Amino acid sequence: MNSCGLVSEGKIPVPLKSITVDAWIQGHVVTVTSTLQYVNEEERHLEALFVFPLPADAAVCHFSAKIGEQEIVAEVQERQSARDQYDDAVSSGQQAFLLEESAESSDVFRLSVGCLSPGQNAAITIIYVTELAVQADHALRFCLPAVLNPRYTPAGSGGGIVSEISSVCGSVPYTLTLSVHVSSPNPISKLESNCTLDTLVFLNSDHTHAMVNLSPGHMFDKDVELFLYYQNTHQPTAIVEAGVATDQPGSLMGDPVVMVSLYPEFPEEVMSSLASQGELVFVVDRSGSMDCMLNRGKRAQRRIDSAKDTLLLLLKSLPLGCFFNIYGFGSHFESFFPKSVVYNQDTMDEALKRVKKMQADMGGTEILQPLKHIYSQPCYPDHPRQLFIFTDGEVGNTKEVLDLVKRHVHSHRCFSFGIGEGASAALITGMAREGSGHAQFITGSDRMQPKVMQSLQFALKPRVVNISVKWTVPDSITVDTLSPPINVLFQGQRALIYAHLNGENSGSSEGTVTVTYSLKGQPVTNQLHFCLKPTEDTGLAIHRLAARSLIHSLEQQERAGGAGMEDIKSRMVELSVQAGVSCVHTAFIAINKESRQTVKGPLLQRRVPTGGYYSDCFDSDIYSDIEFSEACGIMDCFDDSEECLESLCCFADTESVGACEDMDDFVESELFDVELQKDSLLQLVSLQKASGCWDLNSTLAHVFGKTEDELTNQKPEQVNQSVWATLLALIWLYGYKINDQVEWQFVAMKAASWIRSQKVGSVSQCVCVGNVLLGCQVTEETLGI
Structure with missing residues (x-):
């Protein structure tokens, strides 16, 4: 795999020249329009490939290409049929465009731009909708992914993302412009970003509409993150979206769909108590990429060092009487104790001693095996199991991992943390979703510790059980819930429910959704009244997200196997085509049938690079069975050996490090705590x-x-x-x-x-x-x- 993403060895300019992005945020949902401008500056016909990330669970709902003044709008078709049409068109000299989701991970897409003539321009437009994730500080997080790191694929798994990904060291050779428009029922408090923004402009006096642009000159060498804060953010809401008038009544797209956002508030006397029971298992990525820096600042920590500081804080924060264990994983895994042990002074001291020795020295990123081992361990009665998983999230078998987590959801909760640029959103958010937990991302100048402690607070709060949802609507309307059952509710954290409203409204203008559950043996009821009249100006974003949610559930059923597999696949393809959203069995295909021309010889193939973050660290995740030092060439990664020692030894004085006979002596020495003493x-x-x-x-x-x-x-x-x-x-x-x-x-x-x-x-x-x-x-x- 070429680190700079070009197929040929020559320094030929990449044909992607610019990306223009418009994001329209409406409450908790964002519609993103990306236009990619391609120019073939070569003397031969060209095929361009662009493998790029999207937010996890995004529903791609539009794909088109504009050649000169002619626009070709793509159709969603069954995947193999779309591929065959693309190949046929390109081989016959027609311009063709194919967009498909990776089979291994729902946050990676592959765009093929076929048969660009010499000197020709093509503008590709992709539109997707996605939910905005809620952070522990109640901000809504919008991420425009730029960094796509190589996904480690375990040997024999058959995954194919690694061979497709093109990553570049440093800035990419194309520009990015970003414009964000925000519309909300609640006033906007502020908008922050990890990138430089122009001034936020409010478009009305009550601050419910605003817009902002990314400042010029952004190099698109890191993910663009926006954090949006609303006033009254915990207010529950319901949005009813009208269906398509020309679609069949009774179908998903032909009828109204409702999206309910709930923010449960639990009684203060219950929430003030912390559980002293529980089994807390901390699973830490020790692959080579964890030796990278958290960010590019001069005082940045290595990811593994930040994880070690966080483990220190966690170990000191655990309540006496609980059980705990710590796992490290890479190409293999190891645990501190054969099974989880009771938390006391002796076990804490032993764990801290081993935390100090942890290094990013375990090769690849195989998270599946340690999870299988943990789930095989019997649970302790009256001690609910809580997993805390720390990873930079670069695996090629994401869906297999998520299926495993989901199968064991009734015996544990999973809290996941994506570390650094390029962490797989599908893996991090997916593990938390399927494990009834909460996901956090640590990027830029973020400190890991506060985010992890916020999740620990969730883990130690009383658990909500027996959750049920009831709809009250006029007799002429039936409600079909499209979302999977709610397995978890956290204090002040959002829960989304999608439902299909089928039938004619006989006159009543109000519906009610009631959520009941049990908390420490006490029944609790949350109720929301909502208007059945469709909200205006929402487009079809809610319908498409509802369809994506239903498709996601069907995908899991399909991977679980059993009878009716073909029926499930047919239903997924039917939903995908009907709603116009992508899924693993469909693809967007566009063909310019008027562009037929003679092509001599094979097309030149160019890979468009995405941002990469491994220019200054060990890219060892693509190795599994090779010794870490041999695979990475440790000393070659730095300008000189002193810089290498500084990285490996927490930036301690290298002469003093040399006084230690070996690394274990160094770890045991007081020098290991030099960074700790600064904090x-x-x-x-x-x-x-x-x-x-x-x-x-x-x-x-x-x-x-x-x-x-x-x-x-x-x-x-x-x-x-x-x-x-x-x-x-x-x-x-x-x-x-x-x-x-x-x-x-x-x-x-x-x-x-x-x-x-x-x-x-x-x-x-x-x-x-x-x-x-x-x-x-x-x-x-x-x-x-």
């Missing part, structure tokens, strides 16, 4: 005991900028040293790290609980003295003791 918060957390207390010693004093004598001399006489140290740690956290509270909230809760168990009689005096000593003004009430 006072992580250093404080690393000193906490499993029970929640701290010891009074010089290391703790150093975090506070004090000496051990200063801490000891100010200690009230009747208070023991551990209570005093723990109180000071809490005061310091609330006084100096309040902006990072999401990261240390569980650490503080354990500490406060431990202090209360000590029945200290002079807490008020200790807090006053501690405030003076540390220069803070934290109240006793704030500390929660």
Whole structure:
């Protein structure tokens, strides 16, 4: 595979010149129109191939090509038929265009532009609709993927994405312009991005309509992320979209479809309690690509180092009495313990010792086998299993992984984290969806720790069970729910439901959807009334997303095997063609039948590069059975050996590293903690005991900028040293790290609980003295003791 994406060895210009993107966001749904401008600057007829990513579960609903003034609109057809027509057209000298979804992963598409004449221009337009993912801070995330890293395909799996992908080191040789229009029932609070934007312009006085453009000069060498914040974002909504008047009544496209967005709010007295039970299994990618930097900043961490810091924080935050284990995976996998163990001081210390030794040294990215092993382990009664999976998400057997997660959804929940540019959205969001969990992406300058701790908060909250949905509509209307059953609800997190409304409305203008569930043994009911009259100006976005949701369920049934396979495939093709959206068994095909011309010799084939992120790190995920150092040529990846050592050794002093006899000695040495010592918060957390207390010693004093004598001399006489140290740690956290509270909230809760168990009689005096000593003004009430 050529790293720069060109088939020929010469430096021939790639025929893709520009991409223009218009995104229309309506509430929680976005319609994206991308126009790709191709120019054949060569003297021969040309075929261009462009393998590119789209958001997970996007429904491609339009594909057309414009040659000069002539526009050819593609049709959705059965996949093999479309391929045959494309081959026939190209071989006979006709211009043809083929767009198809990868069989291995729903977020990778392949565009073939066939038989471009010398000097000819072609403008390709692709339109897709997708839901906007909700982040833990309630932002809606829109991602325009640019980076498509090679997907590691396990030997013998038959996957084919790796051979098709074209990635480029550095900037791509085409430009990007992006315009975003936002329309919402709720006012827009703000819009942020990882890229430079022009000023957000509000188009009306109540701030429900706005637009913004990507600033000129963007190189499209990284994913473009937008984070949209609405006021009253937790308000449940329902959108009824009218069907196509010319379509058959009773069909999906001919009738109205409703999309309901629910944001359950649970009773505060229930949510204030944290579970002390549970089995938490942390699964960490240790493939070669985890040695890459999280971002391109000068102070960026390696992905594996960020994961290690996060594991430290997680291990300190677990409640006493739960079970836990840690797995590392690459071309093979290993676990810290043969099976999950009870969380206490001894097991925590053992786990932390092994976390320090973790490196990105396990070759490829085979996530399927460790998951199979974990699922084969018996669960502990009354300890629900929670998986936390950390990966840069580059695998070629995504659908096989998702099917495995789905088969075990009743025994666990899965929280997934995509690390770095190019993580597979289909894998990350899919594992969370099928595992009834929550997905997070760590890109750009994001810190991993706050996002992971937000997910831990979800995992430790009481679990919602016995979820049911009931519709109340006029007798003349029937409701067919198109979405799969809801298996999970989290506090303040959105749940989407699509339903087909069949029949004539006899006059009633209102419908009701009621969601009931049980929370800690108590029944809870959420109800939403909505207008049955279709909303105007929504196009067919809701219908197409509903069709994509139904097709997704049918795909899973098909992969599960059994009787009726042909009927399922036929139903998928029928839905895909009827709704005009892509699926694994269909493709978009467009042929310019007026362009027939004589073509001498085979077409020149050019691959269009997508952005890549492996120019400065180890691209070892494409290897499985080769030694990591041999496959990657570690020393060749850097300008000199010192730079290599700095990367491998957490940027420690290389002369001191050389003093260690081998890597294990280095890992065991204090030098390993050099980066940790730069982060006072992580250093404080690393000193906490499993029970929640701290010891009074010089290391703790150093975090506070004090000496051990200063801490000891100010200690009230009747208070023991551990209570005093723990109180000071809490005061310091609330006084100096309040902006990072999401990261240390569980650490503080354990500490406060431990202090209360000590029945200290002079807490008020200790807090006053501690405030003076540390220069803070934290109240006793704030500390929660």
